[in-house]
Amino acid sequence: MVFKTVALFAKRKKPLRNCLKTGFRDSLKIFVSGGYGGNGLPKYGGIGGFGGNVSVIAKEGISLEDVFKQNKSLRYVAGNGGNSSANCLRGSPGENVTFEVPVGVSFITELGKKLGELDKENEELVLAKGGTPGHSKNGYLGTEGQAYPVKLDLKLIADIGLVGFPNAGKSSLLSAISHAKPKVANYPFTTLKPHLGMINFPDHRQISMADLPGLIEGAHSNKGMGHEFLKHVERTKLLLLVVDIHGFQLGPQYPYRNCLETVLLLNKELELYKPELIEKPSLLLINKMDVEDAEEKYNQIKLSLKNLSSISENYEEEIRSEKYLKFRDILPVSIKHSVQDIDLIKGKLRKHLDIIADEEIDDESNSDLYQDIRRKMKEKGPKLV
Template identity: 80%
Template sequence: MIVKTPIMFAKRRKLMRNFLKVGFKDSLNIFVSGGCGGNGLPKFGGIGGFGGNVSVIAKEGISLDQVYKQNKSLRFIAGNGGNSSANCLRGAQGEDIKLEVPVGVSLVTELGKKLGELDKENEELIIAKGGTPGHSKNGYLGTEGQAYPVKLDLKLIADIGLVGFPNAGKSSLLSAISHAKPKVANYPFTTVRPHLGMIHYPDHRQISMADLPGLIEGAHTNRGMGHKFLKHVERTKLLLLVVDIHGFQLGPQYPFRTCLDTVLLLNKELELYKPELIDKPSLIIINKMDVEGAEEKYNQIKEDLKNLSRIDCEEDIRSEKFLKFRDILPVSVKNRAEDIALIKEKLRKQLDVIADEEANDESSLDLYQDMREKNKERGPKLV
């Protein structure tokens, strides 16, 4: 034990260094500029060419790392429009730039203005328009194109988002349930970048699941992976919490948290980051149920898990809103194959229910809008 301890600490230090230097990029700052419009020719009434546009187009399989490697200057400047001349009264249009980015990217200027987001393959968005050409109404002088820094912010799009503190078994679950091969080991911070796996069913149905870097206490304030993790939860349809029945302690400076404490802390971190996340459909997996004493511990807390609001807990881990789990699954991800089959079945069922609910909501909204339109056509009632 005396020999192993320094090695263990060295491993942890190395993991933390990797944790901070991780190559996976989920945000990237670039500079974009539309081209200047070309000048007109007053003598012959010639018109200059439009400046080129900078646009982004969503592509599967592209990463922000690739965007960076293709142009490390991160400056994307479209071509200027051609000037009008005696030989060519209409100036040539400036060359456009089309930048391929990952599906799931949102684009925001440095002043906080949202330019848009790309959630589907081949969606395209112009983010910097070229300048207008010179002509008789503007003194034949072309104008400058739009130019500003833009932040590309990637939020993974997946059906299911795995939520849990380090070492809860999320990576083991993803590995067992899908074709993803995340690193699995018995120490915190094994997952330092998101892993996306596909769950396959015999009828060819596929469900995407994202294992996201483990939270730590204070993640909402950007401690640990902080916002780097939490923002990826926003675009998932279903939250799947994974907690250890025997509780968790991140390190000596942190208090030991029981299984129930862990659930309340996860609820708190989600609420403090974005309260709307608490309204998302959610399931919870109580993991490591094959270990001695697990059944007894689970029996003590299973009723509390059905109604988190009634738990008497410390003020620092209490929330104002609470997750309402649609199902509670006590399992052993690592050692019971039948539990994996059960999880796959439950996840599919819940996603089908969510799809039906969304369809009903859209139908109700359409009906409401139709009624409003009909009422407008009838006009005000005469008294």
């Protein structure tokens, strides 16, 4: 009987999914409420004060965990507007509430409405507006402010997003080319939370890179780290896929995938999550080229890697896609054992990010030119025949 009581109240182990979140928070639910508008004064035509607003401002160097620690109630309620009185016909405005959040946060109501997102430092957004004051047109009665739960959803902003299955070498790459110190070991899911690193160049150029939790098959449907990983690649400028030349197998319940199948499967997971990701600029690193037979294996597949659509029909439907990444570069490397390869990767990343920046400028210039031509044609009006 004593044994049963002890067993009944024994502390249960936390499920793995909760453990994965330890130390990193990329979403948070809060409640926001604008203040009530103050009542007016009919006798003298007095007007109440506006209710206060709840706003956020983006700041570098803070996390959602910091937001939680600063206000564990997660309630943000602005002040009510003052009522009009004989001594003060204009009621005082309610006190605004403003708090800081990390750069890269989106704000979504429980009904799925997106209130906005903050992508740059010092950008501000009003989450809940205060109520309007009472005056002659509304019967001198102030209205209530907006009030609802809001989800804060953080998507990391980085120049480069590392994509690959567990143990492909992503963490080793980040450690080798930046000051980040991610945990590195020879077993799957070494990376349990995103790591950000900065690549520094002698001319003070900096490039940010995010190493994200390893995908598994079915990540698009929220298996494994699922959406917790995939949403973070959306804001990157360049995708860097890292695969093992000898293929990969997560566990006995999963099929073994050779190198080419691994690339096809990564493409599939990205497409199923968000088809637009396939249009992103991308590079491919074929890692562990220092291992025996690596060169022979690479020579057998290098032509196929340049045109994935041409060979996909040879594989089962579950790893075929409608569209395929078009790699701007394919680099066979040894991340762990070749300093020259690390320098090569750094140079290629910088080169392609510069090309992408130039392309963005050209696109903006062409768009502005097109709009200018349309405006001038509109000003001239139709020709009379």
